[in-house]
Amino acid sequence: MDKFVVNIIHRPEMVPEYSATVTGQGKEEDIGDKKLITESLDIFKTQQRLAHENGLKVTIQMTYAALFNEEAVEIAKHDHEVYGDEIALSLLGLPCEEFREKYKTKDFCIWMFSMEDKKAIVNDVFEKFHDAFGFYPESTGSYYMDADLTNYIKEQYPMVKCAVATCWEEGPKAYHTCNNSWYTLFDGGPWAPWIPSKQNTHAPAANAAEDSGIVAIPHLSRDLIACYDGNGSNFGTHPQNVLRGMIYDTKTWEYPYLYNLIDQYRDLEKYNNGYAYNMMFVGPGWMNKMGRWEQPYELLLKSYSDGCAYYGKLKKEGKLVDMTMSEFADYYREKKGVNAGNYNEPECAPWRDILYGSDKQVFWYCDPYMRACVNMDQGGAIVDLRPYVAKLEWPVGIGTKHVQDASYPFLIQEKYRAGYFTHYAGAGTVRSAKLSYNGEEVDLCLCPTKSHFSEEMIDGKKNRILTLDPVEIKFNGVTVKLQTKEYFEEGASNIKIERNILEISDPSAEVYLDEYITACYGTTEYPEDMTGITLKADNETINYEYKCRDAKVEGATEVSATIPAIQTKVSMTASDKATGYIEEGYAFSPMFKLGYKKKISDKEVFATWLNLEKAN
Amino acid sequence: MAQLGKGKLNYRCPSCFMRDLDIDMFLDKDTGIYSCIRCQFRGDEAKVLEWNEKVRERYGAMYERFSKFDFD
Numbered sequence: 001m002d003k004f005v006v007n008i009i010h011r012p013e014m015v016p017e018y019s020a021t022v023t024g025q026g027k028e029e030d031i032g033d034k035k036l037i038t039e040s041l042d043i044f045k046t047q048q049r050l051a052h053e054n055g056l057k058v059t060i061q062m063t064y065a066a067l068f069n070e071e072a073v074e075i076a077k078h079d080h081e082v083y084g085d086e087i088a089l090s091l092l093g094l095p096c097e098e099f100r101e102k103y104k105t106k107d108f109c110i111w112m113f114s115m116e117d118k119k120a121i122v123n124d125v126f127e128k129f130h131d132a133f134g135f136y137p138e139s140t141g142s143y144y145m146d147a148d149l150t151n152y153i154k155e156q157y158p159m160v161k162c163a164v165a166t167c168w169e170e171g172p173k174a175y176h177t178c179n180n181s182w183y184t185l186f187d188g189g190p191w192a193p194w195i196p197s198k199q200n201t202h203a204p205a206a207n208a209a210e211d212s213g214i215v216a217i218p219h220l221s222r223d224l225i226a227c228y229d230g231n232g233s234n235f236g237t238h239p240q241n242v243l244r245g246m247i248y249d250t251k252t253w254e255y256p257y258l259y260n261l262i263d264q265y266r267d268l269e270k271y272n273n274g275y276a277y278n279m280m281f282v283g284p285g286w287m288n289k290m291g292r293w294e295q296p297y298e299l300l301l302k303s304y305s306d307g308c309a310y311y312g313k314l315k316k317e318g319k320l321v322d323m324t325m326s327e328f329a330d331y332y333r334e335k336k337g338v339n340a341g342n343y344n345e346p347e348c349a350p351w352r353d354i355l356y357g358s359d360k361q362v363f364w365y366c367d368p369y370m371r372a373c374v375n376m377d378q379g380g381a382i383v384d385l386r387p388y389v390a391k392l393e394w395p396v397g398i399g400t401k402h403v404q405d406a407s408y409p410f411l412i413q414e415k416y417r418a419g420y421f422t423h424y425a426g427a428g429t430v431r432s433a434k435l436s437y438n439g440e441e442v443d444l445c446l447c448p449t450k451s452h453f454s455e456e457m458i459d460g461k462k463n464r465i466l467t468l469d470p471v472e473i474k475f476n477g478v479t480v481k482l483q484t485k486e487y488f489e490e491g492a493s494n495i496k497i498e499r500n501i502l503e504i505s506d507p508s509a510e511v512y513l514d515e516y517i518t519a520c521y522g523t524t525e526y527p528e529d530m531t532g533i534t535l536k537a538d539n540e541t542i543n544y545e546y547k548c549r550d551a552k553v554e555g556a557t558e559v560s561a562t563i564p565a566i567q568t569k570v571s572m573t574a575s576d577k578a579t580g581y582i583e584e585g586y587a588f589s590p591m592f593k594l595g596y597k598k599k600i601s602d603k604e605v606f607a608t609w610l611n612l613e614k615a616n
Numbered sequence: 617m618a619q620l621g622k623g624k625l626n627y628r629c630p631s632c633f634m635r636d637l638d639i640d641m642f643l644d645k646d647t648g649i650y651s652c653i654r655c656q657f658r659g660d661e662a663k664v665l666e667w668n669e670k671v672r673e674r675y676g677a678m679y680e681r682f683s684k685f686d687f688d
Contacts, residue, residue, distance in 0.1 A: 173636070176636065176637065177636050177637060177638050178638060179637060179638070179639055179654065230636055231636050231638070244638075246633070246668060246671050246672055247672075247675055247678055248678075249678075249679065250665075250668075250669070256678070256679060256680060256681045257675075257678060259681065260680075260681065260682045263682065263683075263685070264682070264685045267685040267686070270686075290626075291625050291626065292626070293625070293626050293627065293628050293638075293640075294625055294626075294627060294628070294668065295625075296625065350685075350686060351685075352685055352686075352687070353677070354677060354680075354682050354685075355675050355676075355677055355678065356674065356675060356676050356677060357675075357676025357677035357680070358676070361687060450687035451687070452686075452687070452688055453686075
């Protein structure tokens with residue numbers, strides 16, 4: 001049976017993140033402001049009422065501050081008894097008088113504390129939770145949960161099985177949107193639930209040994225095009241985020257985009273064995289009685305009411321199943337085949353623009369070995385690539401090399417490293433191909449098309465396949481009609497790209513194909529040190545020194561780059577004899593390039609594989 | 617001139633919003649002028665609201681309700 005699952009989560013936050021700065025502007029800070037606490041509790045009660053009125057179950061994530069509030073504890077107990085809500089524990093909402101007094105800091109993001117403090121806080125909040133309810137929670141979460149934190153929680157409190165563990169593409173873009181003051185830097189994670197590995201939260205576990213023991217869910221379900229090139233906080237299943245993006249009619253207070261977003265997620269069940277997922281999690285600061293930015297309280301309230309009503313309507317129509325987080329964790333492990341030992345079932349998401357009116361289409365793919373984005377508007381080029389296969393151990397927080405930066409590094413990121421288009425000089429990161437004829441050259445990035453998804457068994461292996469609509473490349477005197485197919489073999493840690501030459505108007509014409517990847521590594525917009533990278537084409541080797549060198553080998557069996565900084569080897573291999581080449585970059589273009597070139601003929605099929613491996 | 621403060625609603629700078637920046641504006645209660653402390657935008661409430669509508673021009677499909685998400 002097809003299932004569209006929703007998790008609705010509320011947190012009684014006594015000092016909401018935004019209320020304290022918005023309503024408190026012009027006043028001295030008062031973290032124990034009784035008026036603010038009363039208002040926050042009222043918002044929580046309103047949220048609970050709206051969910052229950054629409055027949056929806058809630059996961060109540062108690063905050064540390066809320067555990068000191070008898071009324072909040074009683075509401076949670078009551079709603080658990082009456083509505084079947086799960087009482088869980090959030091690691092958000094730490095700030096309160098008690099926390100400040102004990103930990104002597106204004107830090108509030110659990111992943112940024114030192115490991116010593118993380119342990120102390122976890123022990124403190126879990127025991128406080130036990131004191132209030134008489135049991136330990138099965139679900140927890142924060143905006144981000146680093147692997148060391150999750151591993152510690154599982155060690156101390158093995159009953160925990162579900163956690164909110166990242167916000168999709170909340171990284172430098174969100175930081176910039178917040179005037180470079182909101183330090184949630186965690187790009188590169190899954191957009192839909194996954195089982196984090198013990199080594200790195202963002203990289204899904206490939207087997208039981210890597211299984212962290214929890215099912216992770218993303219903080220909100222976000223627009224897979226709009227968030228990639230914009231402020232993620234405007235485009236998610238968070239009604240007030242949609243208002244934040246000003247995506248509503250000011251006269252009617254209607255926001256079809258919110259429903260389009262939910263419906264597009266529903267549609268993803270077609271590509272994921274009949275399963276799709278949504279998460280709605282609105283903190284009380286977003287329903288501030290003072291209003292939020294341009295929106296008065298009445299509109300904030302309406303949007304949350306409408307969000308609950310839409311999920312409630314889908315439930316009544318039998319199109320949605322509401323679950324608590326812990327229920328979902330059990331469902332997910334069974335549905336994905338993990339209970340039967342298969343960790344490799346990918347998450348697939350063909351996604352179209354539903355906001356700007358462009359008809360652009362991308363495809364997101366995620367499994368334990370990679371996360372990739374294929375852009376149909378650029379002829380099926382891979383425009384984002386994260387090599388999860390390396391399972392990079394990347395501790396975050398005070399006392400580590402990455403106090404704030406929890407992003408999983410990329411090899412390709414078209415927004416931070418240019419992609420196809422660069423200004424004047426150099427190259428940007430992308431996996432694409434070029435065709436050339438008689439001095440003319442055309443990159444498939446300039447051949448917009450659409451794709452169609454299918455799932456097929458090939459040589460006994462499950463493959464998810466994107467079949468792109470054919471494109472025509474018109475040279476002076478010759479036209480080439482070409483169709484691309486991209487294969488994601490389950491568990492293979494590679495992407496096969498096949499070019500089918502459907503027609504060459506002059507079969508005798510000398511047309512050449514250049515399959516290439518231009519890549520680097522990083523987590524932000526700024527370049528990293530490329531020294532230490534080794535490029536190889538069979539026996540030809542270039543140790544990266546920004547010297548703009550290159551080498552080529554006729555009939556090369558493999559071209560590769562090994563990047564010690566992210567313990568990753570990326571390589572290309574080809575289905576037929578071709579000239580393999582490697583190119584070093586230079587200071588103004590800190591990239592490397594790998595590729596294969598060959599002359600193509602009419603009706604020929606040529607394939608290359610992009611392979612990812614862990615390099616110790 | 618007294619210090620700037622917040623208005624009844626907490627308007628953001630529409631000019632900065634267009635470059636994906638959320639910056640609160642501050643109000644001169646004597647003149648009714650909102651000003652951005654990062655860029656050079658200044659204007660009364662009517663101008664802010666007018667520019668907020670310009671912000672929405674980028675959302676070409678904002679009023680559409682989609683029922684098909686693939687291109688099959």
